[in-house]
Amino acid sequence: MITIVNIGMNHETAPVDLRELVAFESHNTDEVMSAIRGIEDIREFLILSTCNRIEILFTTDKEKQATESVIEFLCRFSGIQREKLAPTLYVYENEEAIRHIFRVGASLDSMIVGEPQILGQVKDAYRTAVQRKSSSVILNRLMHKTFSLAKKIRTQTDIAGSPVSISFAAVELAKKIFGDLQGKEALLIGAGEMAELAATYLLSNRVAKILVTNRTFSRAVEVADRFHGTAISFDEIGDQLREVDIVITSTASPEPIITLGQVKDAMRSRKNRSLFFIDIAVPRDVEPHVNRIENVFVYDIDDLKGIVDSNIGKRKTEAVKAERLVDEEVIKFIHWVKTLEVVPTIAALQDKCETIRKSELKKTLSSLAGLSPQQKKDLENLTLSITKKILNKPILFLKRKEDKESRNLYLDITRKLFDLDSNNEDLESK
Amino acid sequence: MDTAIFQLALFAYLIATAGFLFFIIKKNKKVGSWSHRILVVGFALNSIYLVLAYYRLGAVPALDFKASLSFFSWTIIAAYLIFQLKFRIMVLGSFVVPFCAFLMIISSTMPISPITVNPIFKTLWLPLHVATAFLGDAIFAIACMAGVMYLIQERQIKTKRLGAFYTRLPSLNSLDSINYYAITYGFLLLTIGMITGSIVAQGAHGSYWRWDPKEVWSLITWLCYAILLHQRMAMGWRGRRSALMSIGCFFVLIFTFVGVNFLMEGYHSFESLGGK
Numbered sequence: 001m002i003t004i005v006n007i008g009m010n011h012e013t014a015p016v017d018l019r020e021l022v023a024f025e026s027h028n029t030d031e032v033m034s035a036i037r038g039i040e041d042i043r044e045f046l047i048l049s050t051c052n053r054i055e056i057l058f059t060t061d062k063e064k065q066a067t068e069s070v071i072e073f074l075c076r077f078s079g080i081q082r083e084k085l086a087p088t089l090y091v092y093e094n095e096e097a098i099r100h101i102f103r104v105g106a107s108l109d110s111m112i113v114g115e116p117q118i119l120g121q122v123k124d125a126y127r128t129a130v131q132r133k134s135s136s137v138i139l140n141r142l143m144h145k146t147f148s149l150a151k152k153i154r155t156q157t158d159i160a161g162s163p164v165s166i167s168f169a170a171v172e173l174a175k176k177i178f179g180d181l182q183g184k185e186a187l188l189i190g191a192g193e194m195a196e197l198a199a200t201y202l203l204s205n206r207v208a209k210i211l212v213t214n215r216t217f218s219r220a221v222e223v224a225d226r227f228h229g230t231a232i233s234f235d236e237i238g239d240q241l242r243e244v245d246i247v248i249t250s251t252a253s254p255e256p257i258i259t260l261g262q263v264k265d266a267m268r269s270r271k272n273r274s275l276f277f278i279d280i281a282v283p284r285d286v287e288p289h290v291n292r293i294e295n296v297f298v299y300d301i302d303d304l305k306g307i308v309d310s311n312i313g314k315r316k317t318e319a320v321k322a323e324r325l326v327d328e329e330v331i332k333f334i335h336w337v338k339t340l341e342v343v344p345t346i347a348a349l350q351d352k353c354e355t356i357r358k359s360e361l362k363k364t365l366s367s368l369a370g371l372s373p374q375q376k377k378d379l380e381n382l383t384l385s386i387t388k389k390i391l392n393k394p395i396l397f398l399k400r401k402e403d404k405e406s407r408n409l410y411l412d413i414t415r416k417l418f419d420l421d422s423n424n425e426d427l428e429s430k
Numbered sequence: 431m432d433t434a435i436f437q438l439a440l441f442a443y444l445i446a447t448a449g450f451l452f453f454i455i456k457k458n459k460k461v462g463s464w465s466h467r468i469l470v471v472g473f474a475l476n477s478i479y480l481v482l483a484y485y486r487l488g489a490v491p492a493l494d495f496k497a498s499l500s501f502f503s504w505t506i507i508a509a510y511l512i513f514q515l516k517f518r519i520m521v522l523g524s525f526v527v528p529f530c531a532f533l534m535i536i537s538s539t540m541p542i543s544p545i546t547v548n549p550i551f552k553t554l555w556l557p558l559h560v561a562t563a564f565l566g567d568a569i570f571a572i573a574c575m576a577g578v579m580y581l582i583q584e585r586q587i588k589t590k591r592l593g594a595f596y597t598r599l600p601s602l603n604s605l606d607s608i609n610y611y612a613i614t615y616g617f618l619l620l621t622i623g624m625i626t627g628s629i630v631a632q633g634a635h636g637s638y639w640r641w642d643p644k645e646v647w648s649l650i651t652w653l654c655y656a657i658l659l660h661q662r663m664a665m666g667w668r669g670r671r672s673a674l675m676s677i678g679c680f681f682v683l684i685f686t687f688v689g690v691n692f693l694m695e696g697y698h699s700f701e702s703l704g705g706k
Contacts, residue, residue, distance in 0.1 A: 161597065176587060179601035271666025274602065291588065295669045303590045310592075 002341065003063040004138065006097035007070050007089055008055035011111045014088035021078040024049040033132050035073055041066040044139040048125040052111055057101055059138050067091055098142065098333050102326045105146035106153045113315050114160040119150050142333065149329045156325065157318040162311035166304045167198035170278045171205065174246055177276050177297060181205040187244040188212045189237065190251030191223045194280050198248050199227050211240060241266035248278045249285035258286040263293055342398045345411050348420040353387045435479040440534050442472025447531040454524035454598055462520045469527060473511065476504050489551045490560040499537035503530035505568035513572055517608055519600045525575045550634040559630050563623030566616050567683060573612030574680035577673035580605040584670055606668055609676055613662065617655050624648055644698030647686040654679040
């Protein structure tokens with residue numbers, strides 16, 4: 001009886017210092033893979049290791065022993081005592097395991113729901129498994145379903161539609177104002193994690209130039225270097241407002257740095273080209289009234305937080321839709337796995353009948369001399385269609401048995417009724 | 431035969447309308463691009479219908495209000511399809527196509543009245559006049575739609591209430607450049623339309639300019655757009671102000687297009703054109 005098992009830990013079950021110890025790096029993939037391949041009861045397997053999760057997905061006939069061996073291996077590999085490691089691990093079987101990997105791939109189990117990187121990481125993990133030939137019929141299908149489901153969820157729900165980080169939300173706004181950011185110029189006033197992250201996003205959207213300024217010029221030079229930008233002095237801000245399109249401010253200044261009059265002047269010489277202020281500073285660096293000037297848009301930290309919060313809310317409602325799609329796919333997959341379980345019995349049944357048919361036909365043909373080739377062929381067809389017709393209903397019956405208990409019962413009955421577990425050679429010698 | 435083609439075209443426009451509305455609500459790109467294809471089919475049918483009507487009538491099929499409306503919606507869709515080649519902003523269709531379908535429905539519910547085409551209209555200048563003037567009007571309609579879309583989007587960003595339209599509408603910049611293109615080309619065509627119109631008038635009435643209400647209002651419309659264009663190019667008006675003014679100008683244009691023909695006497699009224 002094949003069982004799909006998923007053992008893993010994620011950002012919710014284990015703290016980062018523990019995850020670090022268990023995480024597999026690319027350089028020891030070989031070691032880990034050969035260790036797991038060494039576990040006797042595991043048939044197919046796949047390992048996924050990212051900074052937020054470690055998952056070991058495998059199929060086995062003996063789930064208890066295999067699970068035990070994998071946990072043991074994890075303890076050995078990470079050097080963590082079992083009592084400490086075990087509570088941080090989750091073990092899912094069959095339906096649960098299928099649902100889990102579907103949810104992971106669709107980014108429903110991520111720290112930031114809907115973040116897109118995880119799917120790529122799952123794909124990499126699968127690629128490795130395929131290359132090392134540790135994945136076969138069941139995992140191949142499971143992973144392909146994971147990918148197509150993730151794509152379906154991405155297109156049919158808005159789970160990844162709206163940004164949920166402040167810097168990203170700010171850049172999305174810039175895109176809604178300017179369209180393409182290519183060729184636009186940005187000015188970074190002050191420095192800080194969020195401002196620099198926003199600058200990074202701007203650069204990845206092919207902003208032409210980033211200017212950096214700071215009260216301490218040396219700091220400006222330092223930050224400018226990181227973004228291949230130009231450092232300017234604090235006094236040049238007024239002039240630069242005539243040129244740049246996006247201004248990110250995050251200074252510790254108690255007074256506003258950008259004043260209404262300054263921006264009004266700038267807009268005149270800009271001929272009203274749009275100007276976008278992203279004010280991440282607290283207290284604010286841009287006078288609030290600046291937002292009233294035509295074609296000028298000012299977003300402060302609270303505005304951006306408001307957008308992010310409402311987006312998180314939206315993602316949650318979208319996640320509910322996504323869970324429904326996951327449920328559908330889980331049901332379909334379980335159905336497929338179940339039909340897989342009856343396959344060996346059906347094959348044995350067919351083999352058995354075929355062997356009987358052949359041996360009986362051989363006997364008959366040897367006693368019936370003088371048949372024409374056509375008659376021989378007819379006889380062959382007759383026996384074939386008899387066995388086929390007899391087997392047709394029982395096979396369909398077995399394939400349709402969904403409920404595990406009764407399916408096992410009928411599989412058992414079938415094997416006993418037709419004596420499928422005895423050796424075929426006995427039969428021929430009889 | 432003609433009416434069957436017209437009905438088919440209208441049917442295609444209605445399906446495209448439903449598709450474009452579904453597209454903007456559900457953000458389903460597939461439905462959007464299919465709606466676009468259906469719209470192209472409808473446009474082709476509509477074009478065939480107009481060509482047939484032209485031959486039957488011997489003059490441009492825009493001499494009565496019924497025909498004018500359907501001709502106008504044909505030119506708007508033509509303008510939209512041309513703009514789509516450059517800007518590829520499908521959501522514009524969600525605004526333009528329902529408007530055109532609406533005009534077509536109104537046109538199709540109006541009674542067919544016999545038209546007697548005055549032989550003076552059987553000149554080549556007339557189709558040229560009608561085509562350029564209508565296409566100019568149609569492009570101004572696009573400018574107006576882009577202006578409306580701009581105002582909605584600008585409002586959302588400015589007040590920081592990012593509602594349902596925020597993700598669906600394109601960026602302010604692209605809406606503004608559609609507006610700018612539309613005003614520039616619309617103005618060019620309107621100018622040509624007025625020049626060719628005066629040539630037609632010279633042939634029909636013996637003088638280029640007679641201070642007829644239609645002529646006067648066309649001149650007012652032309653001046654409005656001239657001011658808008660000037661403000662844009664020389665004074666750096668862009669964004670909200672330009673959007674507002676292009677909507678305002680379009681209302682003047684609508685009055686020139688409809689109001690003058692009904693409310694004021696003049697040789698350009700539908701009645702004196704031979705229709706009703």
